Amino acid sequence: MRDKPVPEATVARLPLYLHVLVEAADVGTETLSSDDLARAAGLNSAKVRKDLSFLGTYGTRGVGYRVAELTSEISQVLGLTGDRPVVITGIGNLGRALASYDGFTRRGFRVEALVDADPAKVGTTVGTHLIEPVSRLGQLVRERGITIAVIATPSEHAQSVADAVVDAGVTAILNFAPTRLEVPGSVTVRTVDLSTELQILSFYEQLATDLPAAAS
Amino acid sequence: MRDKPVPEATVARLPLYLHVLVEAADVGTETLSSDDLARAAGLNSAKVRKDLSFLGTYGTRGVGYRVAELTSEISQVLGLTGDRPVVITGIGNLGRALASYDGFTRRGFRVEALVDADPAKVGTTVGTHLIEPVSRLGQLVRERGITIAVIATPSEHAQSVADAVVDAGVTAILNFAPTRLEVPGSVTVRTVDLSTELQILSFYEQLATDLPAAAS
DNA sequence: CTTTGTGAAATCCTTCACAGCG
DNA sequence: CGCTGTGAAGGATTTCACAAAG
Numbered sequence: 001m002r003d004k005p006v007p008e009a010t011v012a013r014l015p016l017y018l019h020v021l022v023e024a025a026d027v028g029t030e031t032l033s034s035d036d037l038a039r040a041a042g043l044n045s046a047k048v049r050k051d052l053s054f055l056g057t058y059g060t061r062g063v064g065y066r067v068a069e070l071t072s073e074i075s076q077v078l079g080l081t082g083d084r085p086v087v088i089t090g091i092g093n094l095g096r097a098l099a100s101y102d103g104f105t106r107r108g109f110r111v112e113a114l115v116d117a118d119p120a121k122v123g124t125t126v127g128t129h130l131i132e133p134v135s136r137l138g139q140l141v142r143e144r145g146i147t148i149a150v151i152a153t154p155s156e157h158a159q160s161v162a163d164a165v166v167d168a169g170v171t172a173i174l175n176f177a178p179t180r181l182e183v184p185g186s187v188t189v190r191t192v193d194l195s196t197e198l199q200i201l202s203f204y205e206q207l208a209t210d211l212p213a214a215a216s
Numbered sequence: 217m218r219d220k221p222v223p224e225a226t227v228a229r230l231p232l233y234l235h236v237l238v239e240a241a242d243v244g245t246e247t248l249s250s251d252d253l254a255r256a257a258g259l260n261s262a263k264v265r266k267d268l269s270f271l272g273t274y275g276t277r278g279v280g281y282r283v284a285e286l287t288s289e290i291s292q293v294l295g296l297t298g299d300r301p302v303v304i305t306g307i308g309n310l311g312r313a314l315a316s317y318d319g320f321t322r323r324g325f326r327v328e329a330l331v332d333a334d335p336a337k338v339g340t341t342v343g344t345h346l347i348e349p350v351s352r353l354g355q356l357v358r359e360r361g362i363t364i365a366v367i368a369t370p371s372e373h374a375q376s377v378a379d380a381v382v383d384a385g386v387t388a389i390l391n392f393a394p395t396r397l398e399v400p401g402s403v404t405v406r407t408v409d410l411s412t413e414l415q416i417l418s419f420y421e422q423l424a425t426d427l428p429a430a431a432s
Numbered sequence: 433c434t435t436t437g438t439g440a441a442a443t444c445c446t447t448c449a450c451a452g453c454g
Numbered sequence: 455c456g457c458t459g460t461g462a463a464g465g466a467t468t469t470c471a472c473a474a475a476g
Contacts, residue, residue, distance in 0.1 A: 006419075007466075007467075008466090008467095009466080009467060009468090010467095011416055011419050011420075012416055014415070014416075014419070015409070015411070015412040015415040015416065016412070018415070019394065019412075033434085033435060033436090034435075034436070035435080040396075041396070042396050044468085044469075045435090045436095046468075046469055046470070046471090047467090047468065047469080049435090049436065049437060049438085050437085050438080050467090050468080050469090052436095052437095053436090053437060053438075058436080058437080059435080059436055059437085060435085060436075060475085060476065061434075061435050061436045061437085061474075061475045061476050062433075062434045062435050062436080062475075062476045063434080063435070063436090063476075064434095064435070064436085065436090077419065078415050078416075078418050078419050078422075079418045079419055079421065079422030080415065080418060084418060086414070092313070093309060093312050093313030093316060093317075094310070094313040094317075096309050096313075097308070097309030097310040097312075097313050098410065100309060101309075101310075101410060101411075103394055103409075103410060103411040104410070104411060104414065106411070107411045107414065107415060108418075109411070109414055109418075147421055147425065148414070148417060148418070148421060171421050171424045171425060172417040172418070172420060172421035172424070173417075174410075174413055174414060174417055178235065178319055180256075180257070180258050186424050187424070188417055188420035188421060188424065190413050190416065190417055192408060192410075192413060193231070193319075194314065194317060194319060194320070194390075194408075195231070195317075195319040195320055195322070195323045195325070196231040196232070196235075197390055197406055197408060198302075198320065198323065198325055198364070198390060199230070199231040199234070199294050199296065199323060200227060200228055200230075200231065200294075200406065201364060201388040201389075201390055201404060201406055202294050202295045202296060202300060202324075202325075202364070202388070203222075203227050203230070203293065203294050203295055204227075204388060204404035205295065205363055205364060205387050205388035205404060206294075206295035208387045208388070208402050208403070208404065209363065209387060223444075223445075224444090224445095225444080225445060225446090226445095249456085249457065249458090250457075250458070251457080260446085260447075261457090261458095262446075262447055262448070262449090263445090263446065263447080265457090265458060265459065265460085266445090266446080266447090266459085266460080268458095268459090269458085269459060269460075274458080274459080275457080275458055275459085276453090276454070276457085276458080277452080277453045277454050277456075277457050277458045277459080278453075278454045278455080278456050278457055278458080279454075279456085279457070279458090280456095280457070280458085281458090
Protein backbone atom coordinates (compact mmCIF):
# COMPACT_ATOMS: atom_id res chain seq x y z
CA MET A 1 0.00 0.00 0.00
CA ARG A 2 3.03 2.24 0.21
CA ASP A 3 4.66 3.55 -2.92
CA LYS A 4 1.76 3.74 -5.25
CA PRO A 5 2.32 6.83 -7.35
CA VAL A 6 -0.78 8.85 -6.54
CA PRO A 7 -2.06 10.21 -9.89
CA GLU A 8 -2.02 13.93 -10.41
CA ALA A 9 -5.76 14.04 -11.00
CA THR A 10 -6.32 12.35 -7.66
CA VAL A 11 -4.01 14.74 -5.80
CA ALA A 12 -5.98 17.63 -7.20
CA ARG A 13 -9.15 16.21 -5.64
CA LEU A 14 -7.80 15.37 -2.20
CA PRO A 15 -8.26 18.91 -0.85
CA LEU A 16 -11.87 18.70 -1.92
CA TYR A 17 -12.42 15.50 0.02
CA LEU A 18 -10.68 17.02 2.98
CA HIS A 19 -13.03 19.96 2.86
CA VAL A 20 -16.08 17.71 2.81
CA LEU A 21 -14.69 15.61 5.65
CA VAL A 22 -14.02 18.63 7.85
CA GLU A 23 -17.54 19.87 7.31
CA ALA A 24 -18.93 16.45 8.13
CA ALA A 25 -16.89 16.30 11.33
CA ASP A 26 -18.24 19.71 12.33
CA VAL A 27 -21.73 18.30 12.19
CA GLY A 28 -20.73 15.24 14.14
CA THR A 29 -20.93 12.75 11.28
CA GLU A 30 -18.70 9.76 11.94
CA THR A 31 -18.82 7.81 8.69
CA LEU A 32 -19.40 8.68 5.04
CA SER A 33 -19.95 6.33 2.13
CA SER A 34 -18.25 6.95 -1.19
CA ASP A 35 -21.64 7.97 -2.43
CA ASP A 36 -22.06 10.59 0.30
CA LEU A 37 -18.62 11.96 -0.47
CA ALA A 38 -19.34 11.96 -4.18
CA ARG A 39 -22.56 13.90 -3.79
CA ALA A 40 -20.98 16.50 -1.56
CA ALA A 41 -17.99 16.88 -3.84
CA GLY A 42 -19.94 16.85 -7.08
CA LEU A 43 -18.32 13.67 -8.42
CA ASN A 44 -19.39 10.07 -8.85
CA SER A 45 -18.76 7.39 -6.31
CA ALA A 46 -16.54 5.18 -8.47
CA LYS A 47 -14.07 8.02 -8.81
CA VAL A 48 -14.08 8.60 -5.09
CA ARG A 49 -13.35 4.96 -4.36
CA LYS A 50 -10.59 4.79 -6.95
CA ASP A 51 -9.01 7.93 -5.55
CA LEU A 52 -9.12 6.73 -1.98
CA SER A 53 -7.76 3.33 -2.95
CA PHE A 54 -4.47 5.04 -3.87
CA LEU A 55 -4.02 6.24 -0.33
CA GLY A 56 -3.95 2.72 1.04
CA THR A 57 -6.77 3.72 3.36
CA TYR A 58 -9.50 1.17 3.51
CA GLY A 59 -13.09 1.88 4.17
CA THR A 60 -15.42 -0.69 5.66
CA ARG A 61 -17.66 -2.58 3.26
CA GLY A 62 -21.29 -2.11 3.99
CA VAL A 63 -20.49 0.99 6.06
CA GLY A 64 -18.21 3.52 4.40
CA TYR A 65 -15.21 5.56 5.51
CA ARG A 66 -14.54 6.73 9.05
CA VAL A 67 -14.41 10.52 8.91
CA ALA A 68 -11.68 10.98 11.50
CA GLU A 69 -9.45 8.30 10.06
CA LEU A 70 -9.79 9.44 6.49
CA THR A 71 -9.20 13.05 7.45
CA SER A 72 -5.90 12.29 9.06
CA GLU A 73 -4.89 9.97 6.24
CA ILE A 74 -5.48 12.63 3.58
CA SER A 75 -3.80 15.30 5.70
CA GLN A 76 -0.79 13.10 6.00
CA VAL A 77 -0.60 12.36 2.28
CA LEU A 78 -0.87 16.07 1.51
CA GLY A 79 1.87 16.85 4.01
CA LEU A 80 -0.40 18.98 6.15
CA THR A 81 1.03 17.75 9.42
CA GLY A 82 2.09 20.66 11.55
CA ASP A 83 2.31 24.25 10.38
CA ARG A 84 3.99 24.99 7.12
CA PRO A 85 5.63 28.39 6.96
CA VAL A 86 4.80 30.51 3.92
CA VAL A 87 6.19 33.81 2.65
CA ILE A 88 4.02 36.20 0.68
CA THR A 89 5.80 38.55 -1.70
CA GLY A 90 4.17 41.66 -3.10
CA ILE A 91 1.76 43.27 -0.68
CA GLY A 92 -0.65 45.03 -3.02
CA ASN A 93 -4.37 44.46 -2.80
CA LEU A 94 -4.00 40.81 -3.65
CA GLY A 95 -1.08 40.19 -1.31
CA ARG A 96 -2.98 41.90 1.47
CA ALA A 97 -6.03 39.74 0.78
CA LEU A 98 -3.86 36.64 0.93
CA ALA A 99 -2.09 37.74 4.10
CA SER A 100 -5.36 38.14 5.94
CA TYR A 101 -7.10 35.13 4.40
CA ASP A 102 -7.92 32.81 7.25
CA GLY A 103 -8.35 29.83 4.94
CA PHE A 104 -4.58 29.49 4.95
CA THR A 105 -4.34 29.39 8.68
CA ARG A 106 -7.28 27.07 9.11
CA ARG A 107 -5.47 24.53 6.99
CA GLY A 108 -1.90 23.80 8.00
CA PHE A 109 -0.29 26.95 6.66
CA ARG A 110 1.22 29.82 8.60
CA VAL A 111 2.02 33.16 7.03
CA GLU A 112 5.52 33.58 8.34
CA ALA A 113 6.76 36.62 6.45
CA LEU A 114 5.59 39.38 4.13
CA VAL A 115 7.93 41.28 1.86
CA ASP A 116 7.50 44.17 -0.54
CA ALA A 117 9.78 46.29 -2.67
CA ASP A 118 8.07 49.57 -1.83
CA PRO A 119 9.93 51.41 0.98
CA ALA A 120 6.70 53.16 1.93
CA LYS A 121 5.11 49.83 2.81
CA VAL A 122 8.08 48.34 4.62
CA GLY A 123 7.65 48.65 8.37
CA THR A 124 3.87 48.83 8.20
CA THR A 125 1.75 45.85 9.20
CA VAL A 126 -1.07 43.74 7.80
CA GLY A 127 -2.96 42.31 10.73
CA THR A 128 -0.19 41.11 12.99
CA HIS A 129 2.36 40.69 10.20
CA LEU A 130 5.19 43.13 9.61
CA ILE A 131 6.13 43.95 6.02
CA GLU A 132 9.85 43.53 5.46
CA PRO A 133 12.06 44.77 2.63
CA VAL A 134 12.63 42.52 -0.34
CA SER A 135 16.36 42.70 0.35
CA ARG A 136 15.80 40.46 3.35
CA LEU A 137 13.83 37.88 1.37
CA GLY A 138 16.55 35.25 1.08
CA GLN A 139 17.56 35.63 4.69
CA LEU A 140 13.99 35.30 5.96
CA VAL A 141 13.38 32.17 3.90
CA ARG A 142 16.55 30.57 5.22
CA GLU A 143 16.17 31.61 8.85
CA ARG A 144 12.56 30.58 9.16
CA GLY A 145 12.78 27.37 7.14
CA ILE A 146 10.23 28.56 4.61
CA THR A 147 9.64 26.13 1.73
CA ILE A 148 6.54 27.64 0.12
CA ALA A 149 6.39 31.09 -1.45
CA VAL A 150 3.41 33.02 -2.75
CA ILE A 151 4.19 35.52 -5.50
CA ALA A 152 1.72 38.39 -5.77
CA THR A 153 4.08 40.96 -7.23
CA PRO A 154 3.68 42.76 -10.55
CA SER A 155 4.60 40.32 -13.32
CA GLU A 156 7.80 42.11 -14.24
CA HIS A 157 9.27 41.24 -10.84
CA ALA A 158 7.90 37.73 -10.54
CA GLN A 159 10.89 35.99 -12.10
CA SER A 160 13.49 37.72 -9.97
CA VAL A 161 11.52 37.00 -6.80
CA ALA A 162 11.22 33.38 -7.89
CA ASP A 163 14.96 33.18 -8.47
CA ALA A 164 15.64 34.61 -5.03
CA VAL A 165 13.32 32.29 -3.12
CA VAL A 166 14.42 29.20 -5.03
CA ASP A 167 18.00 30.09 -4.33
CA ALA A 168 17.15 30.36 -0.64
CA GLY A 169 15.59 26.91 -0.55
CA VAL A 170 11.93 27.25 -1.49
CA THR A 171 10.61 24.22 -3.39
CA ALA A 172 7.01 25.23 -4.06
CA ILE A 173 5.62 28.45 -5.51
CA LEU A 174 2.07 29.69 -5.85
CA ASN A 175 2.25 32.31 -8.57
CA PHE A 176 -0.43 34.93 -9.13
CA ALA A 177 1.55 36.92 -11.68
CA PRO A 178 0.47 36.26 -15.26
CA THR A 179 3.88 34.96 -16.34
CA ARG A 180 5.47 31.61 -16.87
CA LEU A 181 8.19 31.20 -14.27
CA GLU A 182 11.46 29.55 -15.19
CA VAL A 183 12.52 27.31 -12.29
CA PRO A 184 14.59 24.16 -11.77
CA GLY A 185 12.69 20.89 -12.25
CA SER A 186 12.81 20.18 -8.53
CA VAL A 187 10.58 23.18 -7.81
CA THR A 188 6.81 22.95 -8.22
CA VAL A 189 4.96 25.97 -9.52
CA ARG A 190 1.23 26.50 -9.69
CA THR A 191 0.09 29.60 -11.48
CA VAL A 192 -3.30 31.13 -10.82
CA ASP A 193 -4.02 33.67 -13.51
CA LEU A 194 -7.27 35.49 -13.02
CA SER A 195 -7.64 36.69 -16.56
CA THR A 196 -6.93 33.19 -17.86
CA GLU A 197 -9.77 31.90 -15.72
CA LEU A 198 -12.10 34.54 -17.07
CA GLN A 199 -11.15 33.74 -20.63
CA ILE A 200 -11.89 30.05 -20.13
CA LEU A 201 -15.22 31.00 -18.61
CA SER A 202 -15.89 33.26 -21.54
CA PHE A 203 -15.57 30.33 -23.91
CA TYR A 204 -18.15 28.24 -22.10
CA GLU A 205 -20.40 31.21 -21.48
CA GLN A 206 -20.45 31.78 -25.21
CA LEU A 207 -21.35 28.16 -25.88
CA ALA A 208 -24.21 28.38 -23.42
CA THR A 209 -25.71 31.46 -25.02
CA ASP A 210 -25.19 30.34 -28.62
CA LEU A 211 -26.96 27.05 -28.18
CA PRO A 212 -30.60 27.18 -27.09
CA ALA A 213 -30.22 24.53 -24.39
CA ALA A 214 -27.72 21.77 -23.70
CA ALA A 215 -26.15 20.75 -20.45
CA SER A 216 -24.71 17.79 -18.60
CA MET B 217 -13.65 23.39 -39.98
CA ARG B 218 -16.62 24.59 -38.02
CA ASP B 219 -18.23 22.47 -35.35
CA LYS B 220 -15.29 20.55 -34.05
CA PRO B 221 -15.86 20.22 -30.34
CA VAL B 222 -12.77 21.96 -28.98
CA PRO B 223 -11.45 19.72 -26.17
CA GLU B 224 -11.47 21.09 -22.65
CA ALA B 225 -7.72 20.72 -22.32
CA THR B 226 -7.22 22.79 -25.42
CA VAL B 227 -9.58 25.53 -24.27
CA ALA B 228 -7.57 25.78 -21.07
CA ARG B 229 -4.43 26.51 -23.07
CA LEU B 230 -5.85 29.06 -25.48
CA PRO B 231 -5.43 31.97 -23.07
CA LEU B 232 -1.79 31.00 -22.74
CA TYR B 233 -1.27 31.12 -26.49
CA LEU B 234 -3.06 34.43 -26.61
CA HIS B 235 -0.71 35.80 -23.99
CA VAL B 236 2.35 34.70 -25.96
CA LEU B 237 0.92 36.13 -29.17
CA VAL B 238 0.21 39.50 -27.60
CA GLU B 239 3.74 39.69 -26.27
CA ALA B 240 5.11 38.75 -29.68
CA ALA B 241 3.03 41.43 -31.35
CA ASP B 242 4.35 44.02 -28.88
CA VAL B 243 7.86 43.26 -30.06
CA GLY B 244 6.83 43.43 -33.68
CA THR B 245 7.08 39.72 -34.47
CA GLU B 246 4.84 38.81 -37.39
CA THR B 247 5.02 35.03 -37.49
CA LEU B 248 5.67 32.28 -34.95
CA SER B 249 6.27 28.60 -35.59
CA SER B 250 4.61 25.98 -33.44
CA ASP B 251 8.02 25.45 -31.94
CA ASP B 252 8.39 29.14 -30.99
CA LEU B 253 4.95 29.08 -29.40
CA ALA B 254 5.74 25.86 -27.59
CA ARG B 255 8.95 27.19 -26.10
CA ALA B 256 7.31 30.38 -24.90
CA ALA B 257 4.37 28.52 -23.43
CA GLY B 258 6.37 25.71 -21.89
CA LEU B 259 4.79 22.96 -23.99
CA ASN B 260 5.85 20.84 -26.93
CA SER B 261 5.23 21.74 -30.52
CA ALA B 262 3.02 18.75 -31.36
CA LYS B 263 0.56 19.80 -28.70
CA VAL B 264 0.50 23.33 -30.01
CA ARG B 265 -0.22 22.17 -33.54
CA LYS B 266 -2.95 19.79 -32.41
CA ASP B 267 -4.55 22.52 -30.33
CA LEU B 268 -4.51 25.04 -33.14
CA SER B 269 -5.84 22.53 -35.61
CA PHE B 270 -9.10 22.48 -33.64
CA LEU B 271 -9.63 26.15 -34.34
CA GLY B 272 -9.71 25.59 -38.07
CA THR B 273 -6.93 28.15 -38.37
CA TYR B 274 -4.20 27.08 -40.66
CA GLY B 275 -0.62 28.13 -40.43
CA THR B 276 1.65 28.20 -43.41
CA ARG B 277 3.92 25.22 -43.93
CA GLY B 278 7.53 26.14 -43.95
CA VAL B 279 6.72 29.44 -42.20
CA GLY B 280 4.48 29.17 -39.15
CA TYR B 281 1.46 31.09 -37.89
CA ARG B 282 0.72 34.74 -38.58
CA VAL B 283 0.60 36.48 -35.21
CA ALA B 284 -2.18 38.91 -36.06
CA GLU B 285 -4.37 36.31 -37.68
CA LEU B 286 -3.98 33.75 -34.93
CA THR B 287 -4.59 36.36 -32.25
CA SER B 288 -7.91 37.33 -33.70
CA GLU B 289 -8.86 33.72 -34.33
CA ILE B 290 -8.24 32.71 -30.72
CA SER B 291 -9.96 35.83 -29.41
CA GLN B 292 -12.97 34.96 -31.47
CA VAL B 293 -13.09 31.35 -30.29
CA LEU B 294 -12.84 32.52 -26.68
CA GLY B 295 -15.61 35.01 -27.23
CA LEU B 296 -13.38 37.97 -26.45
CA THR B 297 -14.86 40.18 -29.10
CA GLY B 298 -15.94 43.46 -27.64
CA ASP B 299 -16.15 44.20 -23.93
CA ARG B 300 -17.84 41.71 -21.69
CA PRO B 301 -19.47 43.23 -18.66
CA VAL B 302 -18.64 41.63 -15.31
CA VAL B 303 -20.06 42.11 -11.83
CA ILE B 304 -17.89 41.58 -8.76
CA THR B 305 -19.68 40.64 -5.57
CA GLY B 306 -18.06 40.94 -2.16
CA ILE B 307 -15.69 43.88 -1.93
CA GLY B 308 -13.29 42.73 0.75
CA ASN B 309 -9.56 42.69 0.18
CA LEU B 310 -9.90 40.15 -2.60
CA GLY B 311 -12.83 41.87 -4.29
CA ARG B 312 -10.95 45.14 -4.16
CA ALA B 313 -7.90 43.50 -5.67
CA LEU B 314 -10.02 42.09 -8.45
CA ALA B 315 -11.82 45.37 -9.07
CA SER B 316 -8.57 47.20 -9.60
CA TYR B 317 -6.79 44.40 -11.45
CA ASP B 318 -5.97 45.77 -14.87
CA GLY B 319 -5.52 42.29 -16.33
CA PHE B 320 -9.29 42.10 -16.65
CA THR B 321 -9.53 45.31 -18.57
CA ARG B 322 -6.58 44.57 -20.80
CA ARG B 323 -8.36 41.48 -22.00
CA GLY B 324 -11.92 41.96 -23.13
CA PHE B 325 -13.56 42.32 -19.73
CA ARG B 326 -15.09 45.39 -18.18
CA VAL B 327 -15.92 45.66 -14.51
CA GLU B 328 -19.43 46.95 -14.82
CA ALA B 329 -20.69 46.78 -11.24
CA LEU B 330 -19.52 46.13 -7.67
CA VAL B 331 -21.86 45.04 -4.93
CA ASP B 332 -21.44 44.39 -1.23
CA ALA B 333 -23.74 43.54 1.64
CA ASP B 334 -22.05 45.90 4.11
CA PRO B 335 -23.95 49.22 4.31
CA ALA B 336 -20.75 50.93 5.40
CA LYS B 337 -19.12 50.09 2.07
CA VAL B 338 -22.09 50.91 -0.14
CA GLY B 339 -21.70 54.33 -1.71
CA THR B 340 -17.90 54.31 -1.44
CA THR B 341 -15.77 53.76 -4.51
CA VAL B 342 -12.94 51.54 -5.62
CA GLY B 343 -11.05 53.42 -8.30
CA THR B 344 -13.83 54.75 -10.49
CA HIS B 345 -16.34 52.10 -9.50
CA LEU B 346 -19.19 52.73 -7.09
CA ILE B 347 -20.12 50.02 -4.63
CA GLU B 348 -23.83 49.26 -4.76
CA PRO B 349 -26.04 47.39 -2.29
CA VAL B 350 -26.56 43.69 -2.80
CA SER B 351 -30.29 44.33 -2.99
CA ARG B 352 -29.73 45.86 -6.43
CA LEU B 353 -27.72 42.89 -7.70
CA GLY B 354 -30.43 41.33 -9.87
CA GLN B 355 -31.47 44.65 -11.29
CA LEU B 356 -27.89 45.62 -12.18
CA VAL B 357 -27.25 42.32 -13.91
CA ARG B 358 -30.40 42.65 -15.96
CA GLU B 359 -30.05 46.31 -16.83
CA ARG B 360 -26.44 46.12 -17.86
CA GLY B 361 -26.62 42.80 -19.68
CA ILE B 362 -24.07 41.19 -17.40
CA THR B 363 -23.43 37.51 -18.11
CA ILE B 364 -20.33 36.89 -15.98
CA ALA B 365 -20.19 37.20 -12.19
CA VAL B 366 -17.22 37.04 -9.86
CA ILE B 367 -18.01 35.87 -6.34
CA ALA B 368 -15.58 37.06 -3.69
CA THR B 369 -17.94 37.02 -0.75
CA PRO B 370 -17.52 34.99 2.44
CA SER B 371 -18.40 31.39 1.67
CA GLU B 372 -21.63 31.42 3.67
CA HIS B 373 -23.12 33.94 1.23
CA ALA B 374 -21.70 32.49 -1.97
CA GLN B 375 -24.66 30.27 -2.74
CA SER B 376 -27.32 32.93 -2.29
CA VAL B 377 -25.35 35.36 -4.44
CA ALA B 378 -25.01 32.65 -7.07
CA ASP B 379 -28.75 32.01 -6.99
CA ALA B 380 -29.46 35.70 -7.42
CA VAL B 381 -27.14 36.25 -10.36
CA VAL B 382 -28.20 33.06 -12.14
CA ASP B 383 -31.79 34.06 -11.72
CA ALA B 384 -30.97 37.43 -13.28
CA GLY B 385 -29.38 35.83 -16.33
CA VAL B 386 -25.70 35.23 -15.55
CA THR B 387 -24.35 32.10 -17.27
CA ALA B 388 -20.74 32.05 -16.03
CA ILE B 389 -19.39 32.38 -12.51
CA LEU B 390 -15.84 32.73 -11.25
CA ASN B 391 -16.03 31.65 -7.64
CA PHE B 392 -13.36 32.47 -5.06
CA ALA B 393 -15.33 31.20 -2.09
CA PRO B 394 -14.23 27.76 -0.91
CA THR B 395 -17.61 26.16 -1.55
CA ARG B 396 -19.18 24.06 -4.22
CA LEU B 397 -21.92 26.06 -5.84
CA GLU B 398 -25.16 24.40 -6.85
CA VAL B 399 -26.22 25.83 -10.22
CA PRO B 400 -28.27 24.72 -13.22
CA GLY B 401 -26.35 22.71 -15.83
CA SER B 402 -26.47 25.59 -18.28
CA VAL B 403 -24.28 27.73 -16.01
CA THR B 404 -20.51 27.30 -15.99
CA VAL B 405 -18.68 27.67 -12.70
CA ARG B 406 -14.94 27.83 -12.16
CA THR B 407 -13.83 27.80 -8.57
CA VAL B 408 -10.45 29.15 -7.55
CA ASP B 409 -9.75 28.04 -4.02
CA LEU B 410 -6.51 29.40 -2.65
CA SER B 411 -6.14 26.90 0.14
CA THR B 412 -6.80 24.05 -2.30
CA GLU B 413 -3.96 25.32 -4.44
CA LEU B 414 -1.65 25.47 -1.45
CA GLN B 415 -2.58 21.95 -0.42
CA ILE B 416 -1.79 20.58 -3.86
CA LEU B 417 1.52 22.41 -3.74
CA SER B 418 2.17 20.97 -0.33
CA PHE B 419 1.90 17.46 -1.72
CA TYR B 420 4.51 18.04 -4.39
CA GLU B 421 6.71 20.05 -2.07
CA GLN B 422 6.74 17.09 0.26
CA LEU B 423 7.72 14.74 -2.55
CA ALA B 424 10.56 17.01 -3.53
CA THR B 425 12.00 17.16 -0.03
CA ASP B 426 11.50 13.49 0.76
CA LEU B 427 13.34 12.25 -2.29
CA PRO B 428 16.97 13.32 -2.69
CA ALA B 429 16.56 14.33 -6.36
CA ALA B 430 14.08 13.52 -9.09
CA ALA B 431 12.43 15.81 -11.57
CA SER B 432 11.07 15.99 -15.07
C1' DC C 433 -28.33 -6.23 1.84
C1' DT C 434 -25.07 -2.42 1.64
C1' DT C 435 -20.85 -0.61 0.19
C1' DT C 436 -15.98 -1.24 -0.82
C1' DG C 437 -12.09 -2.32 -3.93
C1' DT C 438 -10.70 -3.27 -8.47
C1' DG C 439 -9.98 -5.54 -13.03
C1' DA C 440 -11.54 -4.35 -17.58
C1' DA C 441 -13.75 -1.26 -20.99
C1' DA C 442 -14.36 3.23 -22.59
C1' DT C 443 -12.90 7.87 -23.09
C1' DC C 444 -9.88 11.62 -23.20
C1' DC C 445 -5.29 13.60 -23.86
C1' DT C 446 -0.51 13.58 -25.30
C1' DT C 447 3.21 12.28 -28.05
C1' DC C 448 5.18 10.21 -32.14
C1' DA C 449 6.31 10.21 -36.72
C1' DC C 450 5.79 11.36 -41.22
C1' DA C 451 3.38 12.62 -45.61
C1' DG C 452 2.82 16.66 -48.07
C1' DC C 453 2.52 21.73 -48.81
C1' DG C 454 4.90 26.11 -49.54
C1' DC D 455 14.41 22.17 -46.98
C1' DG D 456 11.29 23.77 -42.92
C1' DC D 457 7.14 23.39 -40.72
C1' DT D 458 2.25 22.25 -40.63
C1' DG D 459 -1.47 19.02 -40.14
C1' DT D 460 -2.82 14.56 -38.71
C1' DG D 461 -3.39 9.45 -38.47
C1' DA D 462 -1.87 6.16 -35.21
C1' DA D 463 0.37 4.74 -30.92
C1' DG D 464 0.82 5.38 -26.18
C1' DG D 465 -0.67 7.10 -21.55
C1' DA D 466 -3.65 8.71 -18.28
C1' DT D 467 -8.22 9.15 -16.33
C1' DT D 468 -12.90 8.01 -15.91
C1' DT D 469 -16.57 4.89 -15.82
C1' DC D 470 -18.55 0.29 -15.64
C1' DA D 471 -19.76 -3.65 -13.38
C1' DC D 472 -19.23 -7.11 -10.13
C1' DA D 473 -17.03 -10.25 -6.78
C1' DA D 474 -16.20 -10.25 -2.09
C1' DA D 475 -16.31 -8.34 2.68
C1' DG D 476 -18.84 -6.82 6.64
